[in-house]
Amino acid sequence: MALKLTSxxxxxxxxxxxxxxxxxxxxxxxxxxxxxxxxxxNSAESAKLIPSLLYLSGLTCSxxxxxxxxxxxxQADKYGFAVxxxxxxxxxxxxxxxxxxxxxxxIGAGFYVNATEQPYSAHYNMYDYVHKELPQxxxxxxxxxxxxxxxxSITGHSMGGFGALSGYLKNINRYKSCSAFAPxxxxxTVPWGQKAFxxxxxxxxxxxxxxxxxxxxxxxxxxxxxxxxxxxxxxxPFLEKHLKPHLIEDAAKGTSWEGxxxxxxxxxxxxxxxxxxxxxxxxAEFHAKHLGLI
Amino acid sequence: MALKLTSxxxxxxxxxxxxxxxxxxxxxxxxxxxxxxxxxxNSAESAKLIPSLLYLSGLTCSxxxxxxxxxxxxQADKYGFAVxxxxxxxxxxxxxxxxxxxxxxxIGAGFYVNATEQPYSAHYNMYDYVHKELPQxxxxxxxxxxxxxxxxSITGHSMGGFGALSGYLKNINRYKSCSAFAPxxxxxTVPWGQKAFxxxxxxxxxxxxxxxxxxxxxxxxxxxxxxxxxxxxxxxPFLEKHLKPHLIEDAAKGTSWEGxxxxxxxxxxxxxxxxxxxxxxxxAEFHAKHLGLI
Numbered sequence: 123m124a125l126k127l128t129s130x131x132x133x134x135x136x137x138x139x140x141x142x143x144x145x146x147x148x149x150x151x152x153x154x155x156x157x158x159x160x161x162x163x164n165s166a167e168s169a170k171l172i173p174s175l176l177y178l179s180g181l182t183c184s185x186x187x188x189x190x191x192x193x194x195x196x197q198a199d200k201y202g203f204a205v206x207x208x209x210x211x212x213x214x215x216x217x218x219x220x221x222x223x224x225x226x227x228x229i230g231a232g233f234y235v236n237a238t239e240q241p242y243s244a245h246y247n248m249y250d251y252v253h254k255e256l257p258q259x260x261x262x263x264x265x266x267x268x269x270x271x272x273x274x275s276i277t278g279h280s281m282g283g284f285g286a287l288s289g290y291l292k293n294i295n296r297y298k299s300c301s302a303f304a305p306x307x308x309x310x311t312v313p314w315g316q317k318a319f320x321x322x323x324x325x326x327x328x329x330x331x332x333x334x335x336x337x338x339x340x341x342x343x344x345x346x347x348x349x350x351x352x353x354x355x356x357x358x359p360f361l362e363k364h365l366k367p368h369l370i371e372d373a374a375k376g377t378s379w380e381g382x383x384x385x386x387x388x389x390x391x392x393x394x395x396x397x398x399x400x401x402x403x404x405x406a407e408f409h410a411k412h413l414g415l416i
Numbered sequence: 417m418a419l420k421l422t423s424x425x426x427x428x429x430x431x432x433x434x435x436x437x438x439x440x441x442x443x444x445x446x447x448x449x450x451x452x453x454x455x456x457x458n459s460a461e462s463a464k465l466i467p468s469l470l471y472l473s474g475l476t477c478s479x480x481x482x483x484x485x486x487x488x489x490x491q492a493d494k495y496g497f498a499v500x501x502x503x504x505x506x507x508x509x510x511x512x513x514x515x516x517x518x519x520x521x522x523i524g525a526g527f528y529v530n531a532t533e534q535p536y537s538a539h540y541n542m543y544d545y546v547h548k549e550l551p552q553x554x555x556x557x558x559x560x561x562x563x564x565x566x567x568x569s570i571t572g573h574s575m576g577g578f579g580a581l582s583g584y585l586k587n588i589n590r591y592k593s594c595s596a597f598a599p600x601x602x603x604x605t606v607p608w609g610q611k612a613f614x615x616x617x618x619x620x621x622x623x624x625x626x627x628x629x630x631x632x633x634x635x636x637x638x639x640x641x642x643x644x645x646x647x648x649x650x651x652x653p654f655l656e657k658h659l660k661p662h663l664i665e666d667a668a669k670g671t672s673w674e675g676x677x678x679x680x681x682x683x684x685x686x687x688x689x690x691x692x693x694x695x696x697x698x699x700a701e702f703h704a705k706h707l708g709l710i
Binding site: 355 | 431489649690
């Protein structure tokens with residue numbers, strides 16, 4: 123198989139598989155963590171397919187951070203869904219990174235877009251990777267028991283919260299539900315997003331708008347009347363400068379998304395996995411409903 | 417106060433406090449993480465004191481590891497107990513460590529004993545620290561709402577599992593209950609324990625026996641008929657060489673502890689926080705019963 127299994131770790135009632143594979147999207151080897159819940163091991167091949175949840179991590183993260191600290195596993199067992207933890211960028215020899223060496227662009231900070239600018243366009247095709255190649259690669263090995271295409275939801279944190287919102291809106295009939303933890307909701311107008319978009323996509327803001335959730339809510343119709351669930355903490359150090367969650371609520375006014383973007387501002391929570399893990403149970407229940415598990 | 421509050425982090429329904437204080441036991445500054453559950457913030461000063469659980473971490477850990485990865489917080493909120501995460505050794509300038517620089521002795525590896533050997537006896541007094549000074553220091557600040565003396569249980573992982581067993585047995589009327597994750601149950605007979613005991617306590621095996629759980633079960637009477645709860649995984653790389661959990665069951669034969677030490681060998685689990693977090697819910701329920709919360 124294209125997927126190489128590097129480790130199988132017992133967690134809760136299921137297994138966390140550490141996988142890697144050569145990616146045609148990024149031209150690099152990509153690591154994936156995949157949590158298969160207890161239902162995977164208890165169900166027959168012919169049973170109903172197990173739904174999946176795609177979790178996109180934030181700046182600097184690898185597949186390990188959320189696997190270790192977000193505690194999706196106990197929720198995945200509770201409801202019966204698999205959780206996919208991809209990497210946040212291509213890595214390895216020949217992969218360009220931020221010339222200034224900062225942590226908010228380049229390696230660990232792929233922003234889930236397809237780069238058009240040199241030198242990043244050679245490897246930074248994270249949009250194609252997470253939404254197209256990743257489910258194909260996983261389905262080749264696990265598709266007989268897990269649904270990576272038709273019954274899948276998406277979530278993420280910070281940069282990955284942007285990636286979840288953007289990927290959901292750009293593929294409106296693809297994901298059953300979308301949620302985000304402390305997302306960058308309007309990258310075109312905040313420093314993290316502007317740096318990434320300029321670096322990966324160039325100066326043409328029409329291309330930026332194709333990825334920006336606060337632009338997409340104006341052009342994409344909420345055909346099913348779905349709600350998007352967002353949590354962010356008042357003690358998040360990035361709240362005022364990079365996250366600004368009200369911007370997507372403002373953008374949604376007068377569109378089919380008005381009143382459908384539930385932004386919960388939580389007193390005292392920060393940007394860390396302490397925050398994420400505290401709200402994972404609510405997000406798990408939200409997705410479980412949309413995945414037909416409740 | 418002697419305690420300095422360096423950070424307050426919202427987690428689940430409570431707060432994780434990062435604290436530090438000058439310790440008279442170790443002669444160093446010691447860090448502590450303290451999780452105060454939602455009941456702490458919802459209860460009046462005059463309400464019943466909130467019980468506490470002392471969690472002793474394993475080799476190389478600081479107070480952060482278990483705070484981030486063991487996920488006690490949601491359980492603490494469920495039942496209503498505080499969780500104390502002390503450090504695993506003294507640290508800082510002038511603190512001697514392993515002359516070979518290895519990770520299983522010295523800094524991060526204090527083994528929860530009072531060292532008698534030079535140069536370690538100057539600072540490595542972790543037994544006095546965790547069982548005597550720590551509750552005093554915490555009670556000075558939080559004692560009006562949290563019980564650190566009379567309604568407290570103890571648990572730990574690996575070296576900290578040894579520390580929990582040893583501390584529980586040496587203070588048989590002190591802790592309401594004891595559990596351990598992958599503990600070193602008979603340090604006097606395994607390499608990790610022998611290295612630590614020789615380094616901290618010298619060659620006299622009578623002193624080793626004063627700390628060794630598999631010796632203590634022979635001399636300490638199980639006055640209340642209490643059970644000790646232990647989990648260990650079959651894929652734990654240290655199982656055969658350092659942990660050998662059957663040794664404490666063997667030692668307990670013919671004593672008041674016979675049949676009271678429940679060793680659960682769990683298929684496929686390793687030594688990591690993936691293992692710990694998977695069984696924290698069972699240990700939390702066990703302690704909650706003994707703390708009068710169920």
